Each structure stands twice: as structure tokens, then as C-alpha cells.
Amino acid sequence: MNTRKPKLRSAAWFGTADKNGFMYRSWMKNQGIPDHEFAGKPIIGICNTWSELTPCNAHFRKLAEHVKRGIYEAGGFPVEFPVFSNGESNLRPTAMFTRNLASMDVEESIRGNPVDAVVLLVGCDKTTPALLMGAASCDVPAIAVTGGPMLNGKHEGRDIGSGTVVWQLSEQVKAGKISIHEFMSAEAGMSRSAGTCNTMGTASTMACMAEALGVTLPHNAAIPAVDARRYVLAHMSGMRIVEMALEDLRLSKLLTREAFENAIRTNAAIGGSTNAAIHLKAIAGRIGVPLELDDWTRIGRGTPTLVDLQPSGRFLMEEFYYAGGLPAVLRRLGEANLLPHPDALTANGKTLWENVREAPIHNAEVIRPLDNPLVQDGGLCVLRGNLAPNGAVLKPSAATQKLLKHRGRAVVFENFDDYKARIGDPGLDVTADSVLVMKNCGPKGYPGMAEVGNMGLPPKLLAQGVTDMVRVSDARMSGTAYGTVVLHVAPEARAGGPLAIVRNGDWIELDCEKGVLRVDISDETIVARLDEWAANQHPIPADRSGYRKLYVEHVLQADEGCDFDFLVGCRGSDVPRHSH
Template sequence: MAERRSSGWYGGDDRNSYIHRAWMRRGLPADAFDGERPHIAMANTASDLTPCNAHLNEVSRSVADGIHAAGGIALNLPVVSLGETLVKPTAMLWRNMAAMAIEEMLRANPIDGVVLLGGCDKTIPALLMAAASVDIPAVVVPGGPMLTGTFRGVPLGCGTGVWQLSEEVRAGTLSAAEFRRSESSMIRSRGHCNTMGTASTMGLLAEALGMTLPGIAGTPAPDSRLLEAAHATGVLAVDLVDEDRRPSQVLTRASFLNAIVTLAAIGGSTNAVVHLLAIAGRLGIELTQDDFDRVGSGVPLLVDLQPAGRFLMDDLYRAGGLHAVLNEVRDLLDPAAITVTGRPLVDYLDDARVYDREVIRARAEPLQPEAGIAVLYGNLAPGGAVIKPAAASPELLSHRGPAVVFDSIEDLHARLDDPDLEVTADSVLILRGCGPKGYPGMPEVSNTPLPKKLLEAGVRDMVRICDGRMSGTAYGTVVLHVTPEAAAGGPLAKVRTGDIIVLDVAKRRLDVDLPDDELAARQPSAEAVAAYAAPTRGWEKLYVDTVGPASTGADCDFLIGSSGSQVSRESH
């Protein structure tokens, strides 16, 4: 057996080794420091201010029991936690910071392996980015979705229901009092969003990448089987250290391509594009946004979940779960991609069964025949933009209409419901200044509300274009991640109200109908430029100065790649 990484702290008889051991002798047995028992950290994103992750302290206790049962030493390591619903201005502003902080704590401490406990949108991506950069044995425990709530007798999907009900209030078909009453119905239990939003998507993709105990992803948070799987993950974490199986051995290009197939088949969030690209960037794996279109665009949508369908995450679990979905598209998966167990992902699909064909469709009878992310290019998006056809209105996927431009979120809020706003159902709403640099942090605002007067007229979808992101729980014909963003000199900054916008998803085009020389000669909107973020200190300044485009994962340039597990200097 190779020397434990933790022995670099605890082995020896010098003063530093004495200090390291002495300060940790608070209930640990003497043999905790003899180099035989692996020290496993539980990187725990539990926080009362991240309500979707609040139950992870309980989950971590089951993980710890498994670690101890397998002969390891379990160590709770609270790490930066990002609550999507509370953090302002947007949790995405701190994904890279959380990944950096977690990376540094994993490297700086005497641990041989780590269990990554996450749930809410940015926590699993940040944990995987950090683990990839340090490359010590690691495994993910997804916190799981909440149970389905009901309101007025029908299931209510969290996130998606917010967008639907809030628009009904604005349209005058739902009272503010009823809207308020729906709150406790929507959030019925512990766990993250129960729609196929970013949290559900990234939990399932962590398994598709091979980074979880097979079969755990999608287990509802209140389900006792999550604790059972957490215990088994603790046992597995000890095995990972003993076998020295690291993220770089599991997270290969093949596993990322499998994740893209999975993303399409489940109808997952567009946010997965920036997260998978960022994780791949930490490993030096060649992955581009075009891979999402090339590999995933022809994959059928098999999971009938909100926002693209009807059901919710606990329905997916009872219907057979992720493995049942993947078994339907098994021929599209790379059989060489392994999991943290050392066995290929496809090995775990043999016994997968579908128990509800309404929730998980047969390959021959998909919800949609082609459901992957589409990547668009054109004079409005030279670096690309993405759209999720599965969540769009089919009749709007080829559209030509006049732009109605908003220079910032504040501008949109001020003018959107103005009865004198010149807008029709054929208009294209453009919101700019919402990219990584411009906002900063690339907020989930691309699925802008519709003008009130159009809602009152019965309109429920329009083409919308933005350099920001949208919630994975959202829906509509929304073009997002427009690159270069307006604040980075992208042509989106030059579009004017009244310009004709041409969207053609089938041809993968997004253009403004202007001659090239006229577009090039235009100056960016002064109002938009004035609204761009201009921080003078702290993380926001570091972020704006170093963040890359959405098309490469929106990671900071100094964080791309890895530094390994070696500590740069020894303590003295």
C-alpha cells in the first residue's frame, strides 16, 4: 500500500507531526494516525441559508457511519454553500469562488479522499470542479429532490410553478392571496427543486459522469434509501482511497459525452452546458459547446418532466430512475467510460426496468424525437448561443420579428409593463448586459416575463434573447448564453429596437438583418454600457477581470486546469 497522503501530516516524531496529531486527538483513537486508516473528508454544503441542502448534515452522518464501518476516519468539512433562491445578485457569481475555496481546503488539509455532498444548483458543479483540480479520490452524494406538492388539486412543480403562477397573477387570472397560499404547497419537503431544473440535472449528470454510487442519483431527499446509499458511499470512499481511483481516471472525454447524451434524454437544464464545460476545463479535457449539439441534438427526449413535460422527480424515481432512461439509449453511450466503482456505467443498466411508460417513454415513442441543446451561430452570436428546443414553442423555432431592446434588468422592469410599449406577439424581446462580466455573474434572467398587455391578450410565449442564463425550471423560446456577451464587445450591444431578428433553429442561425458593414459601424448602446458592472474591489472585481465566456464554461482564467494535491509549502 502506498503511503497515505494524510501521513504527510501525522507521520513522524518532529514538532509539526506532534502538533497535527495532538490537536486532532479529540475522540479519535490512537490508530487514527498510524497511516493504516484513510482520512476521508465530507465536503458538506449544508447550510440553513441553502434550504435545498439543509438536510445534508443528516446525510453526512450516514456517510460517516459507512466510512467508519469500512475502517476509515470520517471528517466533516463544511465548505462554501450557495443557495440559489437567496443569494444576491446571483449564485453563479460565486460558483468559481466556491470551487476555488473547496479546492484549496481539500489540498491544504490532511485527507486521503473526499465525499462531496451537494444539491442546490451550483454546489455539485463547484464540488466537482474543485475535486477535479485537486484529483484526490472523490465521490458525490447528491442531496436529492423534494417531494411533489399539490395546489388546487394538481401537482405543483417548484420553480416552474413560480413562473406559471406569477404570470397568471400579472394576467389577472390568479389573486395575489392565492399566489401567496401556494408557497407552502410548492415546497413540501426537504430537498432541491423537483422539476428537471439545474439541481436535478446536475445530480443525474454526476451519476452519468460516473462520479456517484450507481443508482443513487434522483433518490428523493426524504426517502430512507438516500441514507442507505449515503452509508454505502462512505464504504466506497474508503475503497477509492485504497485503490487510488481518482477523478481524472473517471472523468474522461467519454464520460462527458455520455453526460451530453443523458442531458438530452432527460430534458435537462441549459445550465449544464456551462457547468460541464467548466468541469472539463479543470481536467484539460477537450470539450466544446458544439459537442452538445453534435452529440446531443439528435437524442430523443424520453423523460416527461416539467418544464418540458408533465411529471416531477419523484415520479421519475418510481418509474425506474436514471438507469431505466439510460438503458433506452444504451447504444449511444460509450461503454468504456467507468464509474467510481471501477466498472463501466453501462454495466449497471442490465437490470434497469421502466415501471411507468407515461413518465419514461420508450425509445420508439419519445416525448420529442430530437431534444438536445441546439447551438446557434450568426452575426448576433459569433461565439455561439444556446436554446433548449424541448422547452420552446415549436412554432417559434423559426421566427422573424422586430426587436424590443432592454439595456439592463432595471430597464426591463421599468418598461416591460408600460401600456405604451410598442410590442406585439411577433416582437423579439432582447435583454443585454447579463453575461458573466456585464451583470456580473450571468444571472438566470433570460426567460424574461412577457409584457402584461400581451399576457392579458392570451400570449404565453415569445422569442427572447439574452446573454445571461435561465433557470433550469423555466420554459419558453429563449435564446441564451449569447457570446460574446454585450459587456465583452459582442454585437448584442449594438442591436436597436426595431431591428429585424431572424431565428432559425433548424439551420442553427441567430442573426440581426443588417449589412455587416452597418452592424460593424454601430457603437454600443450608451445606456447598456453605463449599466455594466464596474466593481472596484473584492471577488466581484477579480471575477469580472478574469471570467471567460459562457461558451467555455464561464470559469476564471486563473482557475482553468489543475494544481494537484501537493501542498506548495510545508509548515514550519
């Protein structure tokens, strides 16, 4: 550890013997804080996304207490503060709509307050990227502590995955294979402890991304929420952040281009969520690291998926942790020379490879060897063509292999409401070879780019035994979902992308191996249709005021991370000093 004591940010508030120092210390003392706590100790902020409306994060009060113990033990002083809790499970229209709002809350809370470093308590899907984005914009020493996944779901004597079982059983109800009563009976057993989804959904994916980026301690991603070792990790993270503050180990030293390349490769190996492409781009944009959608092809493709977890595989996050967790995956990658930058620095001051080179691997079924992967090529499939000029993505490990090269006629839904109104119609002109296309569900269109891209199949086809179809939209899908689903089509329909002019009966071509997504019509026809589309556009009244107006006017497209255009870039932690 660096023994030279750096100048602490908090000294600008508490370190002066003048009127301002008097008032800052005096106001804080109304909480019973003694003089010696202001005597040059690192002040550590605990950025808490606790909320009873965010079930994944509802245990964070206890988690924060363990972080505080570690901070005190290491000689720091903890100050806990709340920020917007961006929970996917309850928040409408989608937590993605308020991810950027939450990041603004985090950024300004850090910059405006007397904290020298921060512990980011993250868990539910968007809380992880939102807090990392906000902290990155300030570039302060920061460490993330994830709340952990919930225990395995249990139903009728078998393990069930949170989120994934909903998609599975609801399709079975529509197909007439189970009753609504059987469906509802799974509800109580799906979420039976505190924590995030226990599948490799977006929450678990982003926890793995944070660990692969080096902004957490090892094993942060997978320890179950109710396992005592989760609280030990919180304690140790509290201790470590005090050292990071004294070392001035800022996020810019961790969130490097090399770290993001490690994360992209890791996402392929774990079968991670497509949402990671959007969130990593947004985090990289805040710290000033160039990251493009094509990097997912260059770095991720060709990487085998080693983790056999739902929705792509069989197991759940409990088994993943007991098998060795993310360090075991990173060890497998490193030993095969598939870890792009093993020397990347991490939050504990060691390199990524130093942290994982001796990681134990306890179960070769859950964390498979390189010669027996779940999927040979698990990287995200980045697609381009006249239907997605700026790109779209597909998750091969969750898709049906024979559909990864497909040509079919489009069955078009103008928006999600149109889809809901018509998908169950017995007279819908659709076959198993059709391509379901849904428009106006992107960043501006929904707004917020909701997780509706994994459109449920037409009940009349489910009844015939059809289990998957090619689906195309500008929406996202839950990381717990599965299927041959093309997502994040950019530009989106609402922004005038070619998706806006696809019509029923148009032929859609998908070729994942070649990275192609196109509609089989001429360029001239596309231009003519887009001119006609533009002439018929009218402002949406709901977009004219409030946060929604800000969002629709400033959100970037999916390939750019869906951040606000005015938030991209690192603004640092300096703040004008106010004199009372």
C-alpha cells in the same frame, strides 16, 4: 479491489515520528481521537455545503452522519469540513456569481488538508459544479452524494413543480386569470420537504450529470431527499470512498472525454437544463478535457427526450425515481446504441453499462420508450450567427415548436432594470411576433449571469392569450423555466459582443434547425455601431474593488464555462510541506 496499499496523502501529516507528526496528531487529539485512528487509515474528507441559508442543503448534517457511518464501517476515518454553500434560492445577485469562489474554497481546502479522498455533499444548483470543479483541480479520489429532490409540491389537489409553478402562476396573475391571493396560496405547498427543486431544473440536471459522468453511485440523482434510501446511498458512498482511496481511483480516471460525451447525450434524454452546458465545460476545463459548445450539437442533437418531467413535460422527480431513475434512462439509451461510451468507468469500479444494463423500468409514461419520446430531438440547440459569433443556446424541449423558426422585430431592453421598468407599460410597442431582447445580463454584465433570461411576457399580450414569444439575452434561465428562450449569447453585451448594438426595430432571425441566430443588418453597420458603443463606455464604480473586481476582470464567457481564466487546468494535490 487493488490489494496493494498506496501511499496516503495523510501520512505526510500523521505518519511521522518527529516534531511535525507529533503536533499534527496532538492537535487533532483535542477532539478525543485515539491513537489507532492515525495508524495508516485513509482519512476521508466530507466536503459539506450545509447551510440554513441554502434550503436545498439544509438536511446535510444528517446526510453527513450517514456518510461517516459508511466510512467507519469500511475502515476509514471521516473528517467533515464546511465550504461556501452556493444556494441559488437566497443568494444575490446570483449563485453563479460565487460558483467559482466556492470552487476555490473547495480546491484549497482539499489540497491544504490531510485528506486522502473526499465525499462531496452537493445539492442546490451551483454546489454540484463548484465542488466537482474544486475536487477536479486537485485530482483526488472523490465521490459525489446529492441531497436529493424534495417531495412533489401540492396545491388544490394537484402536483406542482418547484420553480416552474412560480413562472406559470405569476404569468396568470399578470394576465388577469387568477388573483394575487390564489397565487400566494400555492406558496406553502410548493416546497414541502427538504431537498432540491423537484422539477428537471438545474439541481436535478446536475445530479443526473454527476451520475452520468460516473462520479456517483447509481440512483444518486433521483432518490427523494426524505426517502430512507437516500441515507442508505450516503452510507454506501462512505464505504465506497474508502475503497477508492485505497485503489487510488482519482477523478481523472472518471472524468474522461468519454464520460463528458455520455453526459451530453444524457442531458438531451432527460430534457436537462441549459445551465449544464456551462457547468460541464467548467468541470472539463479543470480536469484538462477538451469540450466545446459545438459538442452539444454533434453529440446531443438527434437524441429523443425520454423523461416526461416538468418544465418540459408533466411529472416530477418523485415519479422519475419510482419509474427507475437515471439508470432506466441510460438503459434505454444503451439498448438503442445511443450511449456513446458504455464502457466508461464509474465510481463503484464498474462500467456505466454494467451498472444499468438490467435496470428496471417501472413506468413507460414517465420514462418513455424510444418510439414514443416527449420530444423527438431534445438536444440543446446551439446557435451561431452575427448576433452570437461564439454561440448561444436554446432548449427545444421547453420551447414552442412553431417559434423555433422565427423572424421578428426587436424590442430592446438595455438591462434587467430597464426590462422591469418598461415591460408592463401598456404603451410598449410590442406584438406577439416581436423578439424581446435583453442586454448586459451576462457574466460580466449582471455580473454573474443571473437567471433572468426567461423574461416574463408583456401583460398586455398575456391578456390577449399570448403564452410564448422568442426571447434573446446573454443571461441564463432557471432550469425550472420554459419558453422559446435564446440564452448565453456570446460574447455578451458588456464584453462588446454584437448584442450590445441591437436596436429597437432591428429584425432578428432564429432558425433552430439550421443553428442560426442573426440580426438583419450589414457587417459594416455592426462595426460602426460597435465603434460608437465603445466610445461611450465608462467604468462601473462597483467593479473597482473586492470580489466583484476579481470576477469581472477574470471571468470567461459562457461558451468557455464562465470559469476564471486563472483557474482553468488541473493543479494536483501536492502542497509544499510546512515544517513547524
